[in-house]
Amino acid sequence: MHIPTIFDNDYEGDIERYSISDEKFHHLEKVLRVKNDSIVKLTNGRGLISSGRISNKFITISETELKQRDNKVNIFIAKLHDKTRMRLLIEKLTELGVQSITIAPTENSQKINITPEKINSWIIGAIEQSGVPFAPELLIEKKIDFEKFPHSFDISGDNISNNIKLKNFAIGPEGGWSKEELERFKHISKLSNFTLRSDTAALVAVSLMM
The missing domain is CATH 3.40.1280.10 (SPOUT methyltransferase, trefoil knot domain)
Structure with missing residues (x-):
C-alpha cells in the first residue's frame, strides 16, 4: 500500500501535531484522494521520518525514526x-x-x-x-x-x-x-x-x- 509522504525541510520531529500547508493539503486531498484518518509520512530529507494520521489539515504524529544513510555515493x-x-x-x-x-x-x-x-x-x-x-x-x-x-x-x-x-x-x-x-x-x-x-x-x- 502506498503511503503519501510530505517533505518539509524545516521539520525537526519535535512536535506531536503537524500543520499541513494549503498547497500540500490540496495535493493530498484533490490529487492523491487522501481521506481523514489515513496514514501519512513526513520527512525533512535528512533521515528523519515520522508517520501519523491525518485529520483535516493536521497530522497527529504517532511514530518518529531517524534513518542512517546506507551508502555514500x-x-x-x-x-x-x-x-x-x-x-x-x-x-x-x-x-x-x-x-x-x-x-x-x-x-x-x-x-x-x-x-x-x-x-x-x-x-x-x-x-x-x-x-x-x-x-x-x-x-x-x-x-x-x-x-x-x-x-x-x-x-x-x-x-x-x-x-x-x-x-x-x-x-x-x-x-x-x-x-x-x-x-x-x-x-x-x-x-x-x-x-x-x-x-x-x-x-x-x-x-x-x-
Missing part, C-alpha cells in the same frame, strides 16, 4: 538536452539514495537552461512519491573537479569489479568525454560492451556501486 552528471530525461534521471537518483548530485558543463555537453530551483523541485517530488527519507545534496559547479571525481566510465575501461569501491564517480555527457578529459581520470571502468545513454549509464553505475 556521489555522482557527477552533465545536463541532458532532453528535460524530460533529465527530470527522470534526477528523480531516479533521488529514489536510489545517492548522497550528492554535482552538475557542471563538460567539453561536449550541451547548453540547456534548467535552474537549481527546478531541479530541487524534482528532488522533492521524488521524495514525496517514493517515501525515501534522504534528499541528495545538489551542487551546481562551473566545471568538473577531477580530484573529487577520479572515476568514470568508457567502453575502453577496466572491468568495473576492479573499481567497485570507488563511490565518487562521473558520468559522461551525451557527446561523450573528450580525449583530454578521459586522460584526467585516475580510474576508468566499463559498464557495457556498448555505448549507453548518459542517463542509463548513471542509473546502472549507481545500482552497481551501492
